[in-house]
Amino acid sequence: MDAILERDVDLVIHSGDVFDSIRPATHVIINFLKQTGRIVERDIPYYGIAGNHETPRLRATTAALEYANMVGAYFAHGFEVEHVRETAGDAEVSLALVPHGAVGDAQVVVTPDRDADVNIMVTHGTVPGLVVHGHELGQVDLPERVLSGDFDYVALGHYHYFHEHKKNTYYAGATERFGFGEVDSIPGFAILDFDGSGGVEIEHVPIEARPMIDLPRIDAGEMSGADLNDAIAERAARADIDGAMVRLKVVNAPVGLAGELDRPLLRELRRRALEFSLEISESGMADALGPNGEVEASFGSLEEEFAHFVDARRERGELDKAFAGEFLEKGLGYLRGAGASPGEGPA
Numbered sequence: 001m002d003a004i005l006e007r008d009v010d011l012v013i014h015s016g017d018v019f020d021s022i023r024p025a026t027h028v029i030i031n032f033l034k035q036t037g038r039i040v041e042r043d044i045p046y047y048g049i050a051g052n053h054e055t056p057r058l059r060a061t062t063a064a065l066e067y068a069n070m071v072g073a074y075f076a077h078g079f080e081v082e083h084v085r086e087t088a089g090d091a092e093v094s095l096a097l098v099p100h101g102a103v104g105d106a107q108v109v110v111t112p113d114r115d116a117d118v119n120i121m122v123t124h125g126t127v128p129g130l131v132v133h134g135h136e137l138g139q140v141d142l143p144e145r146v147l148s149g150d151f152d153y154v155a156l157g158h159y160h161y162f163h164e165h166k167k168n169t170y171y172a173g174a175t176e177r178f179g180f181g182e183v184d185s186i187p188g189f190a191i192l193d194f195d196g197s198g199g200v201e202i203e204h205v206p207i208e209a210r211p212m213i214d215l216p217r218i219d220a221g222e223m224s225g226a227d228l229n230d231a232i233a234e235r236a237a238r239a240d241i242d243g244a245m246v247r248l249k250v251v252n253a254p255v256g257l258a259g260e261l262d263r264p265l266l267r268e269l270r271r272r273a274l275e276f277s278l279e280i281s282e283s284g285m286a287d288a289l290g291p292n293g294e295v296e297a298s299f300g301s302l303e304e305e306f307a308h309f310v311d312a313r314r315e316r317g318e319l320d321k322a323f324a325g326e327f328l329e330k331g332l333g334y335l336r337g338a339g340a341s342p343g344e345g346p347a
């Protein structure tokens with residue numbers, strides 16, 4: 001936030017997924033409102049849209065983003081496209097706010113406002129042809145039909161990397177890393193500078209983010225429970241884990257070894273680190289969560305939440321590894337089946 005305010009901006013746009021859930025924790029909401037207040041109290045117009053994570057599944061539910069609207073920002077979080085006009089600097093800016101709830105509407109066509117000096121569309125989702133870690137993402141929720149309006153700029157959210165989809169259509173990228181799949185991302189934000197004749201300069205501004213530490217993996221093939229606990233403590237002591245996002249992989253663990261983990265030690269590590277992810281794979285077991293032993297943090301909604309749910313319980317030892325893999329596979333199958341059926345039911 002300091003980095004944004006230092007730039008003396010005329011308008012702030014958030015392109016979605018302020019929150020990672022429909023019901024964010026109270027301290028998360030309060031921190032968001034504090035930071036929102038810092039923008040609003042400077043009379044800087046602040047607009048945004050809801051992303052997939054924070055869009056209620058039921059239309060009757062109010063999104064947590066409505067809190068921001070009560071303190072002078074404006075987030076479109078419903079199921080309709082909203083157009084707003086705002087004076088920013090010496091320009092009349094028209095914003096087409098296309099929240100995640102509106103992109104699923106097959107009829108949606110978004111067009112710019114000819115009377116405005118600058119036309120910006122703000123939306124959230126996966127664009128056609130987006131390649132992540134060498135794989136093209138299958139599910140496209142922002143088809144060209146939505147993106148093809150003649151806007152001066154299209155501000156995209158969802159993908160956590162700063163990324164050019166096409167000229168004047170960019171993902172701003174996230175301000176933090178959200179999973180070890182993003183260890184190579186550069187957290188930051190985008191500054192747009194409109195020249196008043198249709199041109200725009202786009203600059204990615206990196207910001208300092210929480211450290212992400214991948215500790216050297218432990219081969220537990222010959223280890224007892226006590227050995228494993230010693231090894232975990234030794235690895236954790238090698239790095240400054242306080243406040244960091246930390247991953248420690250344990251491979252070749254004999255069946256049942258995870259049950260002998262030192263719970264107080266793990267609680268202590270989880271208290272110190274923002275996130276201490278202990279990934280244990282048993283000997284001879286294929287990893288249920290894909291080649292990197294983790295789920296991508298950036299994509300999907302219900303499927304992703306379910307995978308996180310299973311993963312977290314497996315890590316805490318609440319679910320047996322084999323059961324967790326089967327549970328995950330079956331659950332994802334049901335979710336995909338439900339998603340493919342026509343009509344929008346409560347989920």
Ligand SMILES: [Mn+2]
Nearest residue numbers: 017051052158
């Ligand atoms: Mn998203």
